[in-house]
Amino acid sequence: MSHYHExxxxxxxxxxxxxxxxxxxxxxxxxxxxxxxxxxxxRETGSAFVLNAIVETQLLTLDPPEEPTISAGPGVxxxxxxLPSTLKSMGEPKWDTQDLGGWGEGEGSQEGEGEDPFACxxxxxxxxxxxxxxxxxTPTESGLPQTIxxxxxxxxxLWSHYHCGAGRHGVFLRVGTLDTPSEVGPDVHIYTKSKRRxxxxxxxxxAFEGFYPKPQEVMWKGGWERxxxxxxxxxxxxxxxxxxx
Ligand SMILES: [Zn+2]
Ligand SMILES: [Zn+2]
Numbered sequence: 001m002s003h004y005h006e007x008x009x010x011x012x013x014x015x016x017x018x019x020x021x022x023x024x025x026x027x028x029x030x031x032x033x034x035x036x037x038x039x040x041x042x043r044e045t046g047s048a049f050v051l052n053a054i055v056e057t058q059l060l061t062l063d064p065p066e067e068p069t070i071s072a073g074p075g076v077x078x079x080x081x082x083l084p085s086t087l088k089s090m091g092e093p094k095w096d097t098q099d100l101g102g103w104g105e106g107e108g109s110q111e112g113e114g115e116d117p118f119a120c121x122x123x124x125x126x127x128x129x130x131x132x133x134x135x136x137x138t139p140t141e142s143g144l145p146q147t148i149x150x151x152x153x154x155x156x157x158l159w160s161h162y163h164c165g166a167g168r169h170g171v172f173l174r175v176g177t178l179d180t181p182s183e184v185g186p187d188v189h190i191y192t193k194s195k196r197r198x199x200x201x202x203x204x205x206x207a208f209e210g211f212y213p214k215p216q217e218v219m220w221k222g223g224w225e226r227x228x229x230x231x232x233x234x235x236x237x238x239x240x241x242x243x244x245x
Contacts, residue, residue, distance in 0.1 A: 004184045005029040005220045015178035017151035017158060019083070020068035022133050024158070025126065026173065028059045031223040031230070032215075033175065033184055037199070038191035040140065044148070044157070048196045051175035052160070053184055056230055057123050060159070060171055064129035074182040118145050120161045120168040133158055140164070166234050188218040 004010060008029060016023035030053035041050040069078035122132045133149035140146050144163040149171075150156060159171040175181050189195075189207035201207050212218050215227055 001182075001185075003220070004033070005222060010183050013178050013180060013183055014063070015158075015173075016063075016066070017154050017156040017177065018068060018081070019151060019154035019156075020066045021131050021153045022151045022156075022158060023063040023066050023130075024123070025061045025063055026053070026055065026059070026178070027061060028055065029222070030055045030173070030184065031170075031226050032188065032219045033186045034172075035186035035189045035205075036191055037189065037193075037195040039194045041191075042194070042196075044138065045174075048199055051181070051184075051186055052172040053175050054166075054170060054172055056226065057120075057161075057169055057171050060123040060173065062123055062125045062130040062132060064127045065131055069179075071179070074180070078179065118147060118163055118167075120147050120149075122149070123171070135161075166230055167237070169234050169237070170230055187220070187223075188212055 011026065011028055013026045014023065015026065032054050034052045034054065035049055036052060037049045042048060044050070068081040068083075070081040071078040118137065120135055125132075131152075134152045135147045135149050137145045138148050138160075140162075142164045146163070147161045149158050149160070151158065156177065157174055158177050159173045161168055161171060175184050178184060186203070186205055188205055189201050190211055191209070192201070192207050193209040195201070206212070206218055216224050219227060
């Protein structure tokens, strides 16, 4: 199968959480796709590694809820996934989003605590019926938070914003939440120093013990150009924030 950026007709791609409450459209190929083997990603996903597609926040759009579906694999039509009707009728989750350390719909503040400097407004909506994820601060080694966007009903993690990186301007979309995840493969393996031994890397993609030192060498050409644009936007935003007393 060709690389995702060699076949732009694959996009847009649709995805969402397990219960169908949060649906999204990925409107363009990612800048790059990381296969991260770090222990933080292992813990946060409960798995051996994560596939993150990095894309500008505005290239993701939020769509109205749909009935949940599950596909058995590539090329297999998705079938309806159901919840017992008693659970469906329970509606909204019992927990308040603030109990999770989030702040609801991206307002960026919690009562009495002032402005949250790490707030990440949700991506644009395609419809007034689109639902918004909750965002939850998650600890990181750098000390700069990662905010994870989760469905407020089933709590499946959909994407992250890393504040040591593009912050609110870029999402690290969980590739496994796409309806057809096999359409998007990794460009690079990172943090292989903590790769599980049963995982073998034989896809010919570059692999690094930590993070890759030279983005230009691992990104496709169009991705690299978008990365440079995104970097300029992020640097300007940091400079503006620093200049504000
Ligand atoms: Zn859900
Ligand atoms: Zn990681």
